[in-house]
Amino acid sequence: MATQTLKLHLLLLIIIFTTLSTSHARPIPIHDVNFIQNTCKNTQNPSFCVSTLQSDKRSINVTTVDALAGISLGITVSDAESTLSTINDLAEKSPGTALEEDLHVCAQLYSNAIDDLHDAIDQLNSKEYDAAATTVDQAGDAPDSCEAAFTDGVKSPVTDRDKRVKDLCGLSVDLLDLLSS
Numbered sequence: 001m002a003t004q005t006l007k008l009h010l011l012l013l014i015i016i017f018t019t020l021s022t023s024h025a026r027p028i029p030i031h032d033v034n035f036i037q038n039t040c041k042n043t044q045n046p047s048f049c050v051s052t053l054q055s056d057k058r059s060i061n062v063t064t065v066d067a068l069a070g071i072s073l074g075i076t077v078s079d080a081e082s083t084l085s086t087i088n089d090l091a092e093k094s095p096g097t098a099l100e101e102d103l104h105v106c107a108q109l110y111s112n113a114i115d116d117l118h119d120a121i122d123q124l125n126s127k128e129y130d131a132a133a134t135t136v137d138q139a140g141d142a143p144d145s146c147e148a149a150f151t152d153g154v155k156s157p158v159t160d161r162d163k164r165v166k167d168l169c170g171l172s173v174d175l176l177d178l179l180s181s
Contacts, residue, residue: 036053043174073121080168082161086158113139124176146158
């Protein structure tokens with residue numbers, strides 16, 4: 001009889017513990033695990049789109065193109081700012097040279113582009129998708145103009161960075177265009 005009572009108490013404790021532990025469990029959100037891939041299929045460079053967005057932890061639970069566009073713009077701003085910093089560092093190390101002059105041109109181009117990208121974020125937040133796409137497209141001219149600034153046989157030391165910022169601007173425009181259609 002004591003054994004049965006002990007078993008009954010043990011069973012009762014298991015039931016109580018199970019009930020308490022499951023009642024406080026957080027629900028597991030169900031997300032479309034293919035949302036990024038499906039969205040990126042509609043961009044000009046789907047593989048770049050997927051790899052870029054998946055590299056940012058903010059995109060894990062995203063379920064709207066609007067949010068993906070915001071993440072893309074954030075990445076673009078960050079890369080443009082990093083490129084500007086590199087340009088300024090290189091210019092500092094090349095005083096009195098043609099390279100320094102060309103880098104100063106690039107620095108001004110990137111400074112303007114970064115301002116444009118911040119404006120585009122504001123436009124996105126205001127749901128002005130067409131205006132944001134146009135603004136990002138204008139910012140995307142900076143990398144090409146920077147490359148063109150190198151003259152007299154001076155080779156651009158930021159070609160790879162320029163290409164990445166150009167590609168990121170293109171991705172952001174593609175995502176903003178999806179919101180406009």
